[in-house]
Amino acid sequence: GENVEQHPSTLSVQEGDSAVIKCTYSDSASNYFPWYKQELGKGPQLIIDIRSNVGEKKDQRIAVTLNKTAKHFSLHITETQPEDSAVYFCAADSGNTPLVFGKGTRLSVIA
Amino acid sequence: NAGVTQTPKFRILKIGQSMTLQCTQDMNHNYMYWYRQDPGMGLKLIYYSVGAGITDKGEVPNGYNVSRSTTEDFPLRLELAAPSQTSVYFCASSYSGGRETQYFGPGTRLLVL
Numbered sequence: 001g002e003n004v005e006q007h008p009s010t011l012s013v014q015e016g017d018s019a020v021i022k023c024t025y026s027d028s029a030s031n032y033f034p035w036y037k038q039e040l041g042k043g044p045q046l047i048i049d050i051r052s053n054v055g056e057k058k059d060q061r062i063a064v065t066l067n068k069t070a071k072h073f074s075l076h077i078t079e080t081q082p083e084d085s086a087v088y089f090c091a092a093d094s095g096n097t098p099l100v101f102g103k104g105t106r107l108s109v110i111a
Numbered sequence: 112n113a114g115v116t117q118t119p120k121f122r123i124l125k126i127g128q129s130m131t132l133q134c135t136q137d138m139n140h141n142y143m144y145w146y147r148q149d150p151g152m153g154l155k156l157i158y159y160s161v162g163a164g165i166t167d168k169g170e171v172p173n174g175y176n177v178s179r180s181t182t183e184d185f186p187l188r189l190e191l192a193a194p195s196q197t198s199v200y201f202c203a204s205s206y207s208g209g210r211e212t213q214y215f216g217p218g219t220r221l222l223v224l
Binding site for chain 2: 031034041043089101
């Protein structure tokens with residue numbers, strides 16, 4: 001089955017700097033890669049996703065890149081703000097089974 | 112729409128007790144899921160359902176049971192609670208399968224002592 005590895009597990013950045021979180025997946029049939037943000041005491045919420053027919057997608061300060069050959073995808077947050085502090089999860093879906101999530105990255109943005 | 116609601120928010124159980132975690136969604140979603148999240152860890156799928164009357168095991172189903180008698184409700188039953196079941200439990204729903212956004216509830220924090 002699918003296996004998703006996520007790095008780093010924790011990340012601290014200064015406000016205004018960029019943050020990058022990386023994920024790898026094992027199933028070459030996977031073709032949908034969402035990212036979820038979990039704020040303290042709340043359930044995860046989708047922030048951006050990418051499908052295998054594109055290599056990059058942007059939404060304001062957030063971007064996701066996908067390299068299907070290398071089976072890895074990344075989340076990029078630019079101009080980080082304190083409200084970006086949260087746990088971020090990547091996930092992958094091959095269409096045969098439910099989403100498989102990574103273990104999460106705790107991002108701290110230091111003002 | 113209230114989205115996905117879960118009750119209770121917090122519960123303390125003694126070893127060997129049983130309880131049901133409630134989950135309801137009002138978005139007419141076909142798919143529903145139960146996850147557990149241990150401290151500092153990711154989300155592990157316990158059970159999921161693709162529609163009323165249909166359930167399937169996820170990664171960590173042992174010690175749990177589910178039922179899906181209606182589209183809206185997907186309760187999770189814990190029989191004979193064990194300390195290893197101390198966790199935060201999230202219910203989620205989506206209109207269809209994996210490529211659709213999953214909407215999560217606020218979670219139930221369970222402590223088994």
